[in-house]
Amino acid sequence: GGIITQTPKFLIGQEGQKLTLKCQQNFNHDTMYWYRQDSGKGLRLIYYSITENDLQKGDLSEGYDASREKKSSFSLTVTSAQKNEMAVFLCASRSPGGQNTLYFGAGTRLSVL
Amino acid sequence: QQKVQQSPESLIVPEGGMASLNCTSSDRNVDYFWWYRQHSGKSPKMLMSIFSNGEKEEGRFTVHLNKASLHTSLHIRDSQPSDSALYLCAASKSQGGRALIFGTGTTVSVSP
Numbered sequence: 001g002g003i004i005t006q007t008p009k010f011l012i013g014q015e016g017q018k019l020t021l022k023c024q025q026n027f028n029h030d031t032m033y034w035y036r037q038d039s040g041k042g043l044r045l046i047y048y049s050i051t052e053n054d055l056q057k058g059d060l061s062e063g064y065d066a067s068r069e070k071k072s073s074f075s076l077t078v079t080s081a082q083k084n085e086m087a088v089f090l091c092a093s094r095s096p097g098g099q100n101t102l103y104f105g106a107g108t109r110l111s112v113l
Numbered sequence: 114q115q116k117v118q119q120s121p122e123s124l125i126v127p128e129g130g131m132a133s134l135n136c137t138s139s140d141r142n143v144d145y146f147w148w149y150r151q152h153s154g155k156s157p158k159m160l161m162s163i164f165s166n167g168e169k170e171e172g173r174f175t176v177h178l179n180k181a182s183l184h185t186s187l188h189i190r191d192s193q194p195s196d197s198a199l200y201l202c203a204a205s206k207s208q209g210g211r212a213l214i215f216g217t218g219t220t221v222s223v224s225p
Contacts, residue, residue, distance in 0.1 A: 042215050045215070050211050056212065
């Protein structure tokens with residue numbers, strides 16, 4: 001079986017700071033995703049990528065940049081952290097065919113002071 | 114604008130009882146559905162998928178899909194305390210759709 005590794009697990013930033021979150025997968029999946037989850041609520045799509053060097057914006061892309069330089073990795077940058085922002089950022093990759101299941105990493109928990 | 118709506122927001126079910134959750138897409142292009150379950154402090158895990166009209170059963174879990182109304186429902190029978198979790202509905206376009214949109218979720222609490 002494969003695994004999705006997100007780093008760091010916890011990220012504390014200052015208002016206005018640029019922050020980068022990283023995600024690695026060894027499933028060899030083509031499509032990868034970044035979602036934001038606030039307070040145990042639903043997931044909101046920030047960016048997704050269907051292959052290396054491809055980037056597609058989700059509904060929540062404003063304030064974020066993404067990068068997919070390798071098939072196995074997908075990074076997300078918060079361009080300017082907002083004061084008192086708290087959320088969990090979840091990375092996922094999608095299995096091709098069949099049920100098209102998304103496999104998630106453990107998440108990065110962001111707090112902005 | 115949320116394209117995938119879930120109801121109710123939260124649900125309390127007695128142990129052994131039936132839980133019924135609903136999900137509707139407001140985007141007619143979106144008609145493939147999944148149900149994910151997220152236990153507290155964990156990541157979501159896929160529970161069931163449904164892509165065609167009708168019903169699908171796996172153990173204590175049954176999903177229904179009505180493509181005409183873009184509505185899917187998840188039913189959990191003989192609910193167990195371990196079923197207490199956030200249930201997330203997700204949807205995408207059936208043809209080549211890669212963007213998977215999640216709903217706001219239903220929190221299920223099973224009381225012993």
